[in-house]
Amino acid sequence: MAFDASGDIPNEALLVAFSNGDGEAARVLALRLTPIALGYALRMLGGDRAEAEDVAQEAMLRLWRQSRSWRQGEAKVTTWLYRVVSNLCTDRLRRGRTVGIDQIPDPVDGAPSMETRLMQLARKRALSSALANLPTRQRQAVVLRHLEGLSNPEIAEIMGIGVDAVESLTARGKRGLATQLAARRDELGYGDD
Amino acid sequence: MTERRPLDDEELESLFAAARQSRPLPSSGLIERVLADSERQANAVARGAATSGRGVPDAIPETVRGIPAALGLMGAAAAGLAIGFFAALPLDGLSGVYLEVSADFSIEDIMPSFFDLMSEV
Structure with missing residues (x-):
């Protein structure tokens, strides 16, 4: 062929x-x-x-x-x-x-400014760190949905659970990330309240 | 210390977007190892296919292993034939006991013997 x-x-x-x-x-x-x-x-x-x-x-x-x-x-x-x-x-x-x-390698991007690159690196590391603190199933659902870009039915099949359970895991995972990263707002360039 | 506001959906999405942009590429070493595994698997499958397509000499040992089973089957068949051929007389005596009927008829009255059948033909 x-x-x-x-x-x-x-x-x-x-x-x-x-x-x-x-x-x-x-x-x-x-x-x-x-x-x-x-x-x-x-x-x-x-x-x-x-x-x-x-x-x-x-x-x-x-x-x-x-x-x-x-x-x-x-x-x-x-x-x-x-x-x-x-x-x-x-x-x-x-x-x-x-x-x-x-140990996380630096991203290999195009050629953004040094400031942008540092910010992207900080965001990537912060996200990776926060993901690592989530319970495994929540991490799995968030990664598959928001980083791998899969649909909820596909994730349900991969994880062997229902679509409702996927939605619940994803929502809880995102809440966990949002709470963890709140303290790093300035570092991540999100300013204050 | 005041508690900071959790990130909102838009802020989280920008984090996800930054992570999505940098999908890591596998090293050439990893690709080579994966391809080597595929070759090993393909060779193993090919060997299996060659083994399953053996000639007559290779099949002899399996045939020999089947001989005892075949002899057993033939013995059972012969025994069945013998029982069917010679069993009329003992059954004649047993039928009165089990059916609780008077033995004023013989089993041949109900089931003619093989010899009678043969003589009618």
């Missing part, structure tokens, strides 16, 4: 092609899905890059193994991947592997 226009080919079709021995399909899937797995794992693990890379690799390995028994139409590959990454991150968080905020 030629993948010159691989952006048009659904992940599910690529996975079936891989299971039939198509190495090029694996390459496209790896380039497309590894960043998603890594980004989500980083946010769930508070920015621990080494742990997040381990999680992303393990999630992708499980995807390759799953390919033979993948049934098209049952679930989206990305939904399945988010679920696996969620479980792997939860396992690591239960084991108490966390990371200091100082």
